[in-house]
Amino acid sequence: MAPPKQERAVQTREQILRAAAEVFDEYGYAGAGINKILQRAGVTAGALYFHFKNKQDLAVEVMNAQRTTIEPHVPSIGLQRLVDITLIWSHSLQADPMLRAGVRLTGEQATFGLSDATPYTVWAGSFEQCLEVARERGELREHVLPGELAEFLVGACTGMQEYAQVVSAREDLPRRTVAMWRVLLPGIATAEAAGRLVADQQRAAELWAAADASGRDGARTGNGT
Amino acid sequence: MAPPKQERAVQTREQILRAAAEVFDEYGYAGAGINKILQRAGVTAGALYFHFKNKQDLAVEVMNAQRTTIEPHVPSIGLQRLVDITLIWSHSLQADPMLRAGVRLTGEQATFGLSDATPYTVWAGSFEQCLEVARERGELREHVLPGELAEFLVGACTGMQEYAQVVSAREDLPRRTVAMWRVLLPGIATAEAAGRLVADQQRAAELWAAADASGRDGARTGNGT
Numbered sequence: 265m266a267p268p269k270q271e272r273a274v275q276t277r278e279q280i281l282r283a284a285a286e287v288f289d290e291y292g293y294a295g296a297g298i299n300k301i302l303q304r305a306g307v308t309a310g311a312l313y314f315h316f317k318n319k320q321d322l323a324v325e326v327m328n329a330q331r332t333t334i335e336p337h338v339p340s341i342g343l344q345r346l347v348d349i350t351l352i353w354s355h356s357l358q359a360d361p362m363l364r365a366g367v368r369l370t371g372e373q374a375t376f377g378l379s380d381a382t383p384y385t386v387w388a389g390s391f392e393q394c395l396e397v398a399r400e401r402g403e404l405r406e407h408v409l410p411g412e413l414a415e416f417l418v419g420a421c422t423g424m425q426e427y428a429q430v431v432s433a434r435e436d437l438p439r440r441t442v443a444m445w446r447v448l449l450p451g452i453a454t455a456e457a458a459g460r461l462v463a464d465q466q467r468a469a470e471l472w473a474a475a476d477a478s479g480r481d482g483a484r485t486g487n488g489t
Numbered sequence: 490m491a492p493p494k495q496e497r498a499v500q501t502r503e504q505i506l507r508a509a510a511e512v513f514d515e516y517g518y519a520g521a522g523i524n525k526i527l528q529r530a531g532v533t534a535g536a537l538y539f540h541f542k543n544k545q546d547l548a549v550e551v552m553n554a555q556r557t558t559i560e561p562h563v564p565s566i567g568l569q570r571l572v573d574i575t576l577i578w579s580h581s582l583q584a585d586p587m588l589r590a591g592v593r594l595t596g597e598q599a600t601f602g603l604s605d606a607t608p609y610t611v612w613a614g615s616f617e618q619c620l621e622v623a624r625e626r627g628e629l630r631e632h633v634l635p636g637e638l639a640e641f642l643v644g645a646c647t648g649m650q651e652y653a654q655v656v657s658a659r660e661d662l663p664r665r666t667v668a669m670w671r672v673l674l675p676g677i678a679t680a681e682a683a684g685r686l687v688a689d690q691q692r693a694a695e696l697w698a699a700a701d702a703s704g705r706d707g708a709r710t711g712n713g714t
Contacts, residue, residue, distance in 0.1 A: 292600055294519070371651065374593075375517055375600055381655045407675065412668045416649070419665070423648025424641070426596065430606045440644070443637045450632065451676020 277315045280305045281329070282362065284322045289365035293323055293376045320376065323369050327383045330366040331390055337475030343403045343453060346394035347445055347463045348471055350421060354441040355472035357425055358434050360479070367425065387418045403457035413452060420444065438468045502540045505530045506554070507587065509547045514590035518548055518601045545601065548594050552608045555591040556615055562700030568628045568678060571619035572670055572688045573696055575646060579666040580697035582650055583659050585704070592650065612643045628682035638677060645669065663693045 283305035287296045298319055302309060316322045334356060338348045356363050370383045388411075395410035404410075424444065428437040445463035453461060508530035512521045523544060527534060541547045559581060563573045581588050595608040613636075620635035629635070649669065653662040670688035678686060 294600065368599075371596055372600060373655075375519065375597060379655050381652075384652050384655060405675070407671075413672055415652070415665070416645070416669055416672050419649035419652040420641070420645035421648065422651055423646065424644035426647055427606075427609050427640070427644040430598075430604050430609060440640070444641055446632075447638055447641050448672070448676060450630070451673060 273315075276307060276311055280307060280312055280315055281322070281325055285326045285329075285362040285365040288323065288326055288369055289361045293319075293369060293372055320378065323373075323376070324378070324380060326362065327366050327369045327373070327380065328386065330363055330370075330383060331386055333360055333363045333366075333479075334475070335390065337471070337478060339471075339474075341397055342394060342401045343398040343457055344461055346391055346398070346417075347461060348467075349390070349394070350417075350441050350444070351438070351463070351468035352471050352475050353421070354425075354438040354468055356475070357437060359476065367422075371422075371426065384418055384422070387421075388414045391417050398457075401457075403453055405452055405454055408452050438465050442468065498540075501532060501536055505532055505537055505540055506547070506550055510551045510554075510587040510590040513548065513551055513594055514586045518544075518594060518597055545603065548598075548601070549603070549605060551587065552591050552594045552598070552605065553611065555588055555595075555608060556611055558585055558588045558591075558704075559700070560615065562696070562703060564696075564699075566622055567619060567626045568623040568682055569686055571616055571623070571642075572686060573692075574615070574619070575642075575666050575669070576663070576688070576693035577696050577700050578646070579650075579663040579693055581700070582662060584701065592647075596647075596651065609643055609647070612646075613639045616642050623682075626682075628678055630677055630679055633677050663690050667693065 280301070284296070284301045287300045287304055290296075291300070296319065298309070298312070301319075301322070302312060305312070316325065334349055334352050337352060338345055340348050353363070357367065358364075366383065370380075373380060391414035392410050395404065395408070395414055398404050399408075399410060421441075421444075424440050425434060425437055428434045428440055442463055442465050445461075449458050449461065449463065505526070509521070509526045512525045512529055515521075516525070521544065523534070523537070526544075526547070527537060530537070541550070559574055559577050562577055563570055565573050578588070582592060583589075591608065595605075598605060616639035617635050620629065620633070620639055623629050624633075624635060646666075646669075649665050650659060650662055653659045653665055667688055667690050670686075674683050674686065674688065
């Protein structure tokens with residue numbers, strides 16, 4: 265049985281967004297022509313403009329999809345959840361065009377006349393939630409302010425991946441992410457929590473393998489095959 | 490007496506670089522035409538191409554001048570020196586076109602086909618020196634690795650200013666920089682050092698006022714007036 269009309273529309277929208285992400289990731293905003301995106305998505309211009317106003321609208325959607333590429337795959341809570349989000353992210357940024365394009369566009373948005381804080385504030389909100397739970401669970405040292413630490417972490421991760429991009433095409437991002445937690449945890453976690461938390465490269469690789477497998481399953485289901 | 494020929498050449502080179510920085514800062518790489526730079530510098534194309542190969546060469550020079558805009562103005566040593574560099578930087582990024590253009594170009598370099606790690610590694614080397622001195626002075630907690638912490642800090646500052654740029658045109662960068670040290674210091678400094686260090690907005694404003702005044706004096710001397 266063919267999927268109902270509404271479901272097909274959702275699939276088409278997803279297909280266009282994914283194609284746009286791939287093209288933005290490869291060519292940047294300026295180099296991503298609408299024709300390239302149409303060709304990659306295998307849809308008509310009519311279909312694209314039914315779902316998106318223009319190229320900038322597509323870019324904003326891709327920028328703001330970052331969180332959804334990671335959070336469904338995080339198994340933990342509290343401070344470990346925050347650590348795990350960054351560990352998965354450190355691998356995902358090498359492999360997932362949607363996340364990679366979102367990050368690239370966020371950094372380059374001034375070059376196409378945009379200044380959208382949402383990609384930053386959405387991550388900061390998500391990190392703050394983890395830290396609020398961590399506080400309730402007694403995992404944070406007393407002086408830590410969840411909102412302030414969350415904002416700092418979003419900035420730190422943003423710059424860390426740019427540095428990693430330039431020196432290693434992000435291959436060393438998992439190592440850098442683990443190093444970040446080695447720097448930060450003694451100052452923010454209670455001794456008890458710090459003793460329990462796992463923030464090493466092995467956990468990063470294992471979490472990523474699980475997220476990647478479930479993401480591929482999801483994509484297969486999403487494509488209706 | 491007119492300055493000797495070599496001195497004039499140095500002044501012209503400096504004048505072109507400063508004009509280029511202003512134009513890159515305002516228009517980004519793509520929007521910065523050579524003619525705009527010539528007009529701003531008040532020099533001929535011949536003079537520009539005597540000193541610089543092309544626009545990309547100019548951009549690389551501006552990217553790599555960041556450190557020289559700050560370090561001559563830092564009065565302290567060890568961990569306080571590292572803190573002070575970031576405090577002055579948090580103000581200077583709002584006011585100094587040379588630093589602002591350097592940072593903008595570093596972030597946007599992929600859009601003009603460049604992937605130069607020097608702006609990151611030069612800062613990391615400078616930060617690591619401060620941390621090595623801090624270690625000798627007994628200011629660092631034992632688990633801290635100067636090289637690893639220096640790299641993390643460069644990434645963290647890079648992303649922090651991008652976040653600040655989008656939400657406040659960097660007006661809140663001094664506050665964010667002070668917050669960064671509130672997050673970091675308990676984990677990296679010995680209790681004795683942490684008690685001595687000053688990392689607040691008042692110190693940031695005072696250091697910047699002194700650096701700004703001496704920078705303006707330097708610019709006047711440099712222009713031979």
